[in-house]
Amino acid sequence: MTFSSILSISGFLMVLIFMYLIMSKRLSAMVALITVPIIFGAILGFSPALGKMMMDGVKQVAPTGIMICFAILYFGIMIDTGMFDPLIKRILVFVKGDPVRIAIGTAVLAALVSLDGDGSTTYLVTTTAMLGVHRAVGMNPMILPAVTIVLNSVMNIIPWGGPTGRILAALKVESQDVFVPMIPAMALACIWVLFLAYRWGMQERKRLGIVDLDHAKLAAENHDPEVEALKRPDKFWINITLTVVLLVSLVIEVFPLAILFMIGTALALLINYPSLKQQGERIAANGANAMPVVALIFSAGIFMGIMAGTKMADAMAKSIIASIPASMGPHFSLITAVLSLPGTFFMTNDAFYFGVLPVLAKAAAAYGITAQEMGRAALIGQGSHLLSPLVASTYLLVGLNKVEFGDLQKYALLPAIGVSFIWLLYCLATGLIHF
Template identity: 30%
Template structure:
C-alpha cells in the first residue's frame, strides 16, 4: 500500500510540475500530507515527519538566502556592468568574438544565481550587436543558455540548492566535486564559438569595420560612470567589490570556512561598505531579501515533501520495486547511463521533477549496486544544470524566448544537440576522472 501510494504521489507531482498550473509550495506541501493521511498516519506523526524534513533543509535555505542577497547587492552597485563594459572595449569585428562576448556576459551575470537576471542582462545587451552583425538570435540563446547552465553548478544556484534539499548533499561539497567539470564545461562553451561562428558566417553573418565601430561606440559610450543598466557606479568601490567577491569564491572553493558563514560575512561587509546610511542598509536588505524569498519557500516546502516521503517508507518501497526490474548486468553502469540521458530527461519533464522527485529514488536504487549519493547527484546535476534554459518546463526559458523573439521549436532545433553534446562529453570526462562511475 505504501509503495502504491508513493508511485501515485510521484506521478501526480510530476504531472502537476509539467503542466505548471500551481505554485511549487502547494504541490510539495499539500500532496504529501494528503498521501500520508490516506496511508493512515495521524497528524501528530505527520508533524514529526515534517519536522525532520525541515531540519534537513535549513542549511540549504540559509545558504540560498545570503548568496542571492549578496549577488543582488553586487548587481545593484554595478560590478557586473563594469566588467562587461571593460571587455566590450576590446571586442573586435568578428562573429566568433560576438559569440564569445555573449557567453562571457551570461557567465558573469549568472554569478547571482538567477536565470531570469542572466537573460534580462545578456539578451538585451547582446541582441543589438547580433542583429547588426546578422547573427541569428538562436545563437545568442544557445550561448546564454549554455554558459548560464554551466554556471548553474555554483553552490548558491537553484540547481544545486534543489538537489541538495532533496538529497541532503552538502552544496559546497557538491560544487567542489563537480568543479573540474564546471571548468571543462566553460572551456567547451567558449570553444563552441568556433564552429558556431563558421556556421553563422555561412548563413550571412558579418558587418563592415565602420559599422562595427559605430555600434561599439553606441554601446560602450564614453567610459564614464554610467553602467549598462543606467546605474551610477562608484568607481572607487568597484575594485573592493571585485576583490571581496574573488576572495569569497576562493574561500568557498578551498573549503576554508562554511559556505553559509562565508556569504553571511561577505554580505555584511559589502552592505556596510557600499551603503553607509542605516536606513538605506535596511531598505536594501528588504529589497535583496525579496529576491530570495520565493526559492526559500520552495526549499522549505521540499523539506515537507521529503520528510513525509522518507519517513513513511514511500521512497524505500518505490526503490525496491524499481530495483526488481533492473538487470544485474546493467546495475554497475546505471549512474553513467543517468548522466548520459540527464539532459533529454530534464528537457522533457523539467529539472524540478528530476532533482526533487527522481533524485531520492535513484539514489536508493544506485546504492544497491554500490553507487553513492554524491555520484548520482553529480550525474543528475550535470544534465539538469546545462539544460535549464532549453527545458519545456519552467518560466526562464520562455522569458529568454520572448526577449529574443524566438520560438521554443527553433531554440531546441538550434541548441539541443550542442547542449546535449556538452552533457555527454562532461559525463565521459567525469567517468575518466572518477566523479561518475562507468
Template identity: 30%
Template sequence: MLLAITGFIMIFLIIYLLLQTKANPTAIFVIVPIVCAVVCGFDFAQISAFMKKGVTTTMPVAVLFIFSIVYFSIMSEVGLFDPLVNFLVRRAGSNVVLVTVATGCIATIAHLDGALAATLLVTIPAMLPLYKKLHIRPVVLCVIIGAAMSIMNLLPWGGPVARVGVVLNADVNALWHTLIPLQIAGVFMVLGFSAFMGVLEKRRGAGLHPTGKAAMLDEDASSARQETDEEAESLKRHGWYWWFNLLLTAAVIGMLCFTHIQLYAAFMIGLSLALVVNFPDPKMQAKRIKAHAGAALGVPMILLASGVFLGVLTGTKMMDAMAHTLVAIIPGFLGPYFHIIMGIFAVPIGMMLGTSPYFFGLLPLAIGVGQQYGISPENMSHAMLVGKNFAVLVTPHAATTFLCCGLAGVSIKQLIKFCTPWLWALSIISLILALILGIVTI
C-alpha cells in the first residue's frame, strides 16, 4: 500500500509542479522520484540502478531530439518550407479554418506509419511557419495532431493495438478489423474538430490581418521581426540548394518510414549533409548549430531526467501497486459498467501510467475484475484502448510529449493545460461512437 500511495503522490506532485512552473522540469523529474524512492526504503545503490535503466530507455529519443531539432531548424531558415507556406497562404487567404483542417489531413496521413515521433517531425515543421504567419496559436497545431494520432494509432502496426493483441493473445489484424468502423468515424471526427478549432482561432483574431489579441501580439513583436528580417534573408538558399534540401528531407523521412534504421541515425546523416552543403564554411556551420543549441539541448535534458522518473516508477514496483489499487477502488455496484468507467477515465489514468504500464500492467488486472461481472476481455480491451489513445500526446513523462513541445515551441504547462481537456472530450466522444457501432457493449 505504501508503494501505491507514494506512487500516486509522486505523479500528482510532478504534474502539479510542471503545471505551476515551480521548478525546471529537469529538476522535478530527478528530485521528486529520488525522494519518493527513499521514503519507500530503497537505498542509493538500488535507486542508481533504477535511474540507469530508466535513462537507457529515454536516451535514443533524447539523441533523436537533438539532431532532429537542429535539422528542421536549419531547413526552415534556409527556406525549404517557404513555397509550401506561401502556397497555403495564397490558397487559404485569411481562411484559418481551411488551414486547421489541412493540418488534420496532413497529420492523419503522416501517421499511417504508426510512428508518433515521425508524425510530429513531419507535420509540425511544415505547418508551424504558416500558423505563425496567420497568428494561430501553436498549441492548436499540437492538439489537432494529437487528435489525429489518437485515431490513427488504432492501426494494427500501432503500438497500443499490438500491446492489446499480446494481452488478449489475439490476431492483431482481426482486432483491427473490429476497430475499422470506429477509425473511419474517428477521421471525420478529427476533421470536424480541426474545423472547430479553426473557428475558435478565427474568433480570437487569427488570420492574415489579425484583430483583437492576435493583433496586439503581432504589434508587440513587429519591431523585433524587422531587426531580424535582413539576417534571416541572408540564410535563405535558392535554386539547386532548395532542390537538394527537398530531396534530402524526403530521403530522411523515407528512412524514418520505410527502413529499420534508428530515427536518430537518419537525422545524424541528414544534418551532417545539410550543414556541409548549405554552409561550406566551418565557422558558419558552428554558428548555425550554436544558434539552435538552446532548443536542441534543453528538452533532451528533460527527456533524460524523465528516465529517472520512469526507472523509479517501474523499478520500485510502484507501478504494479498503483495498478492493483486503481482496480480495487471501483465499488461493486458499478461492476457491470467497469469497462465504461475505465474507458471514460482512460486519459487521466493513461497520463499517469504511460503506454506500456497501462496495457501490460493495468489492462490484465482490469480484464480479470471485469470477467467477474460478465465483461468479456475483448469488451474491456476495446473500451480501454479507445480512451487511452487520446492521452498519447499529453503524458507528462513520455518522450513524444517533450518532442512536440520542442518542435512547436510551447511549454509542457501550455501543452497539458490546453490539450488535455479537448483530447479527453474527444476520447469520450470516441467511446460513445464505439458504443453506437457495437464495438463496445454494455
C-alpha cells in the first residue's frame, strides 16, 4: 500500500470518526475538531509540521470567523434596538400559532434572504426573525435550522453563492451554460423543501395543535425593563436603512464581508448607543453569543489545515479519480454527479472543484462530454454539502439555535440528499446530464 493510499484512507476515516463522535455525543464539535485531526496527523508522522498546518488552517478561516463575529454583534445590536420587533409581531399574527404556517414561513424567509449568496447572513436573519416564534409555540427545535439549511443548500448554487463560481473558474465555462439550465431544478428543489416544511409542520400541529397565541400576554410575559431600555424606536428607519445598505453592499461586494460587518457594527453602535459605557455593555453582551460560534469556526480551521497540510485532501481526490474504471468513461458526467455528493461532503468545495473536477473533466473530454455538462453534474452534490463538518457557517446556525451539530445532521441529512436526488433526476430527464 502506498503512502498516498494511507493518506486517503486516513482522511475518510478521520471525517467518519469525527461525525461518529459528535453524532453520538461522545465529544463536543469543538473538542473533536481540534483533537481528532491532531491525533491522525501525529500517527501519520507529521508531528513536527502540525503547528504550521494548524496555523495555516486557522488563517484560512480567519476572514469567515471575523465576519461571523461582527455579524453576530451587528444583528445582536439590531435586536437590542428592537428593529426586528415589527417583523416578528406581524409574523406572529400571520402564522396564528399554526406550526404548518410557521414552518412554511421559515422556508420562504430563508429563500428570500438566501438570494444574497451568503449562508451566514441567511442563518442570522432567519433565526433572528423566527426563533422566538418557534419557541413560543413549542415546536421541535430542529425544524428551524433544518428548514433553513436545506433551503439555503438549494439557493447556494446561485453564481455568486460560491460553488458555481468555483466550477466556472475551474472549467473556464460560462454561467449561462452551467447555472441557468439548473434554475428549473432549483424551483423543484424549493418545492421539495416547502413540502418538508409542510410535513414537519403537520407533525407539530398533530402534537401541539394550533396554539392560541395571546400576543398581549406574550408581550407582558416577555416584558423586561432592562430590555425595553435598550430599544430605539426613534431610530427604527435609520437602522432599517443601515441594514439594507449593508445587505446590498454584501451582494455587490463593495468590501470584503468581514470588513462590511465591522463597519456596520461600528455605525450601529455610534447611532444607537453613543456613550462609551453603552457601547462596552453591548459588545460584552452580544460578544458572549459570538464567542462559542467563533471558537467552533477556528477549531474547524485546525481540522481543515491538517487535512490540507498532510495532503490527505489531495490523496482523497486521487483515490476518487482512480476508483473510476476506464470502461465507465462514456458515463463520466453521471459518475461526477454521483461522486459530487460524498466528494463535497468529505472534502471542501475548493478541494473537490479545483482538485478533482478538472481531472474528471479532462478525462470526460476524450469521450465527447463537454465541460459545461461536467459543470452541471458537479453541482448535484451541493444538496448536502452545507451539513459537512468542513463548512464553517453551519456552526453559526447550530450556535444560534442552540442545537447540537450531530443532531442537525441526523435530522436534515436525508432530506438534504433528497435535493441532490431531485436535481439528478431532472438533469437526466432533460438531457443536461447524459446517462
